[in-house]
Amino acid sequence: MTWTTLEGWAAHLHPDKWSGALIILMLFLLAGLLLSHLLKRTIRLVVARDHDNRLDRMSIGFLSKVASAFVWVLILMLYAHMIPALDKLATALLASVSVASVVFGLAAQSTLSNFVAGFSLIFYRPFRLGDKLQISAPTGVETGIVEDVSLGYTILQTYDNRRVIISNSSISSATMVNLSATERRTMAMIPISVGYDSDIDAARALILDVAAGIREIEDVVSCPVVNLGGSSVDFSLRVWCADSGVAAGVQNTVFEAVKKRFDAAGIEIPYAYQNILIKEVPAAPRREERGKTDRSGS
Known part of the structure; x- marks a missing residue:
């Protein structure tokens, strides 16, 4: 390989030529991929060495x-600075940067809002990865585990393995319930009703006996009468469970077991019905009046 050949290759790499700009672009793309890979690998190594869980996984x-x-933005800025044509274009754009910034801000208002809201979630840390959240969504109240927090969206994994994707700006301004913030132990408050003719002491004793026999219940607190309804006496069975997921399953188990015990004991579970009160029964027409009506009709 002669010096003339090297000069020819160097001429092709000049940024003023399209071939040189293309080759430099490829080199910058490879550098960006390498830096991104090294960055992610370094972060994974740091997380793997954090055996005491002192680092917040969501923040990392x-x-x-x-x-x-930021790496890719830096790569693009350096590339634009090296290519004379792009450098001149960038200089011309800087002359109207105020107008461009306003237009860009209006066009990307939602995206920038999600991006800034992501930083607020990291700074204030109302929840972490793996926390169980309860939040209002278009489908109703959703309960799920925080799976990921990206630059624009937060992803919740529900119990039935769905993914609820919420923008960071929405979740930062919404009222949410963090079911894992302090203690996972949850009190389940299970409503149970009996008819007015039922013995409430016997009904309460059966309810407490049912609750004591369910192994998922850690502690039975009480079962007071909380309301005298239009057609029912309403109890509230209050028990401690390991977490909110267990509490939801316990409620279904208690309903089924109480229904069977009430049926066996003859305790009425009220249901909707109507009483019809007839104040006056119209008198039946006399025989001769019915005959006149029949003749006139014929």
């Missing part, structure tokens, strides 16, 4: 995405 995941985006 979100900041790694931000760092990766």
Whole structure:
């Protein structure tokens, strides 16, 4: 390989030529991929060495995405600075940066709002990865485990393995219940009703006996009468469970067991019915009046 050949290759790499700009672009893309890979690998090694869980996994995941985006923005800026045509274009755009910033801000208002809201979630930390959240969604109240927090969205995994995707701006301004924030132990308050003719002491004793026989219940607190309804006496069975998921299953188990015990004991579970009160029964027409009506009709 002669010096003339090297000069020819160097001429092709000049950024003023399209071939040189394309080759430099490929080199910058490879550099960006390498830096992103090294960054992610370094973060994985740091997390793997954190055996005491002192690092917040959600913060690390979100900041790694931000760092990766910053790497690519830096790569593009350096590439634009090296290519004379793009550098001149960037200089011309800077002259109207105020107008461009306003237009860009209006166009990307929702995206920027989600991005800034992601930082607020990381800074204030109302929840972490793996926490169980209860939040209002278009499908109703959803309960799920925080699976991921990206630059724009938070992903919840529900009990039936669905993915509820909520924008960061929405979740940061919504009222949510963190079921894992302090203690996972949950009190289940199970409503049970009996008829007014039933013995409430016997009904309460049966309810407490049913609750004591369910192994998922850690502790039985009480079963007071909480309401005298239009057609029922309403109890509230209050028991402690390991977490909210167990509490939901316990409620179904208690309903079924109480129904069977009430049926066996002859205790009425009220249901909707109507009483019809007839104040006056109209008198039947006399025989001669019915005959006149029949003749006139014929």
